[in-house]
Amino acid sequence: MALVNMVRMLHYARKEGYAVGAFNILDYNSFKAVVVAAEELEAPVIVQTSVKTVVFWGYEVIFNWYLDIAEPVGVPVAMHLDHCKDPDIIKKCIDAGWTSVMIDASSEPFEENMAVTRQVLEMAQPAGVSVEAELGEIGGVEDDIAVDEENAFLADPEKALYFCRKLPVDCFAPAIGTAHGLYKGEPKIAFDNLERIAAGTSIPLALHGGTGLSDDVFKRCIALGCAKVNISTQLKYSFIDAFVRYFQQNSKEYNPLKVLDAQFKDMKKMVQEKIRLFGSAGKAW
Numbered sequence: 504m505a506l507v508n509m510v511r512m513l514h515y516a517r518k519e520g521y522a523v524g525a526f527n528i529l530d531y532n533s534f535k536a537v538v539v540a541a542e543e544l545e546a547p548v549i550v551q552t553s554v555k556t557v558v559f560w561g562y563e564v565i566f567n568w569y570l571d572i573a574e575p576v577g578v579p580v581a582m583h584l585d586h587c588k589d590p591d592i593i594k595k596c597i598d599a600g601w602t603s604v605m606i607d608a609s610s611e612p613f614e615e616n617m618a619v620t621r622q623v624l625e626m627a628q629p630a631g632v633s634v635e636a637e638l639g640e641i642g643g644v645e646d647d648i649a650v651d652e653e654n655a656f657l658a659d660p661e662k663a664l665y666f667c668r669k670l671p672v673d674c675f676a677p678a679i680g681t682a683h684g685l686y687k688g689e690p691k692i693a694f695d696n697l698e699r700i701a702a703g704t705s706i707p708l709a710l711h712g713g714t715g716l717s718d719d720v721f722k723r724c725i726a727l728g729c730a731k732v733n734i735s736t737q738l739k740y741s742f743i744d745a746f747v748r749y750f751q752q753n754s755k756e757y758n759p760l761k762v763l764d765a766q767f768k769d770m771k772k773m774v775q776e777k778i779r780l781f782g783s784a785g786k787a788w
């Protein structure tokens with residue numbers, strides 16, 4: 504039974520001080536690269552889809568990849584919907600078979616964020632689907648959600664803990680100064696806020712905007728309670744860079760299957776580096 508939600512994997516990760524990598528896949532090949540990477544390292548893994556990716560391919564197509572790729576493997580694989588503002592899309596993913604969803608109502612006022620998150624919990628948890636929620640705003644662009652970095656604001660620790668006390672979410676993403684996309688300078692991470700939030704709740708925390716953070720920052724955040732680390736931009740870079748590099752080195756060849764193989768190998772390598780860094784290798788069960 505490789506198809507699971509995030510509950511157990513994140514519970515153990517938080518308890519034992521490591522993190523499960525959550526990678527935003529783009530197609531069948533990247534889906535497979537992520538799962539094979541995890542299987543070789545005996546690691547639990549989260550395959551994420553952005554709303555854009557879901558709309559591009561369709562619900563059933565992606566769910567069939569999940570059945571085809573993840574069901575036969577010997578490691579737990581969760582399929583998670585990343586940043587979604589729309590409960591109707593969340594409902595469609597739950598109906599299609601996703602095992603986990605993120606409701607991102609972080610741009611709404613605090614009470615509204617709580618109300619929408621509660622609505623999603625009531626819909627998802629009876630179906631055995633885990634729920635991630637966000638507070639504060641993570642900068643940069645993720646999917647179609649753009650947040651000006653100057654307008655990105657940190658999650659207030661008091662409000663974060665109130666949110667976690669009132670709502671039994673399975674994973675909580677407080678904005679702590681990380682951003683989606685690539686960093687222009689050294690990101691200022693609010694480690695104090697993260698520490699205060701982690702000290703007040705046992706809910707596993709999620710670290711967004713992982714691409715470009717130093718190994719030390721990852722390790723510090725994981726030690727402070729981040730049990731899920733999102734990697735999106737870096738997989739996009741592996742996907743495109745491997746394609747370009749292969750074509751530059753073999754410009755006369757025009758063999759698409761070899762290009763796909765080069766992409767697969769690069770993505771798998773990157774995913775394995777992250778799994779090792781996050782400490783989840785060997786933690787499959």
Ligand SMILES: [Zn+2]
Pocket residue numbers: 586641645683711712733
């Ligand atoms: Zn994110």
